Each structure stands twice: as C-alpha cells, then as structure tokens.
C-alpha cells in the first residue's frame with residue numbers, strides 16, 4: 001500500500017451541491033496534485049451518496065488518488081471505495097477492518113489524544129487524524145489540538161499522521177513542520193476561486209518544508 005503524504009481534500013455538500021459541481025471541484029483538486037480524497041456527506045439520501053461515491057471513485061482512479069468514505073463502512077463497501085474514515089462515534093476500527101478487509105485504508109479521528117491514536121493503530125488503523133489545529137469554518141465546535149501533539153505523534157506512532165481543522169495555505173507550513181504527513185482541508189480548498197491553483201499552493205507547502 002502506497003504511504004500517504006500531501007494534501008487530503010474532504011468534500012462538502014454545501015460547497016458542492018450538485019453532482020456536476022462536486023465532480024468539477026474534485027477534478028480541479030486532482031489536477032492540482034491532491035493525494036487523498038474523502039467523500040463527506042452527512043445527508044441521509046442513500047441513493048445520492050452511493051451515486052456520488054461511485055462517480056468520485058471513477059474520477060479518482062483516473063488520477064491514481066485513493067478515495068475514502070466518511071463515517072459509513074457500508075457505503076465504502078458498496079461503492080468499492082479504497083477505505084473509510086471513522087470518528088470516535090462511527091463504529092470500531094476493528095469491525096471496519098473485519099468488514100472491509102486487509103487492503104482497505106482505514107483512518108480514525110483521534111482529536112487531541114495520543115492514547116486514542118495508539119488504540120486506533122492497535123485495532124488496525126492505517127492512519128490517524130488530529131485536530132482541529134485552527135478555528136474551523138466547516139466544524140466550528142471541533143475539539144482543539146495543539147501543534148506539539150503532532151511532534152509527539154510523529155515520534156511515537158508508526159502510521160501517517162493527518163492534521164485537520166482550519167488549515168489554510170498560510171498556516172499549513174506550521175502543521176507540516178510539526179510533523180503532519182497529510183493536511184486535511186475543506187473550506188480553504190473547496191471554497192477557493194481557483195481550486196486547481198489552490199491545491200498546487202498547498203502541495204508547494206510540502207515541498208518547502
């Protein structure tokens with residue numbers, strides 16, 4: 001399995017309200033050099049979610065970019081996506097691993113806790129996510145984490161570390177220098193006027209560090 005590194009985009013149903021806008025926005029990010037995509041749609045419209053997940057998978061395949069599904073192992077399985085992202089309330093990593101198999105990529109939210117990260121890795125997570133490092137437009141009530149956590153996570157964990165929450169082109173270098181392998185972004189990426197160029201700006205932050 002290729003080690004993950006770089007910009008991790010999360011879709012947003014408000015910023016991408018139709019299939020066409022979703023595909024256009026995601027393709028622009030893929031052209032700019034996106035490394036990983038998460039389909040994040042909190043609606044209960046199952047047929048829309050399955051249709052969009054399948055469309056995104058077809059698009060991501062063309063750019064060799066893995067696709068993860070937020071929250072929903074059944075949707076990940078049905079759409080044949082590359083894996084799933086689970087929060088602490090979204091079912092266990094061990095159950096997702098058993099359901100999706102050894103090749104699935106499984107990430108888990110660990111907020112600001114190294115203990116949760118160790119548990120996630122023990123249960124079979126491939127990568128762990130910490131945050132929010134900055135005030136988030138998309139999730140204003142997200143638990144906050146300190147940059148020093150990334151340094152500790154890098155030295156103690158064997159899996160890629162994701163930083164999320166309020167990350168912009170202007171502050172991304174702070175989380176990258178602190179140890180983030182992946183920078184996960186919604187608003188500063190998909191609300192940008194030129195998404196391809198914005199993606200390239202984020203990717204450049206990795207090359208500068």
Ligand SMILES: Cc1ncc(COP(=O)(O)OP(=O)(O)O)c(N)n1
Nearest residue numbers: 070085086087088109129162164184
């Ligand atoms: C990469 C990444 N990190 C954290 C989250 C948040 O997951 P969760 O706490 O389950 O919250 P929701 O995204 O489901 O609202 C994430 N999705 N992706």
Ligand SMILES: Cc1ncsc1CCOP(=O)(O)O
Nearest residue numbers: 136138139165166185186187
């Ligand atoms: C899903 C999630 N979990 C913690 S912050 C966040 C949202 C990140 O979005 P943004 O990049 O707009 O702050």
Ligand SMILES: [Mg+2]
Nearest residue numbers: 071086087090
């Ligand atoms: Mg969740």
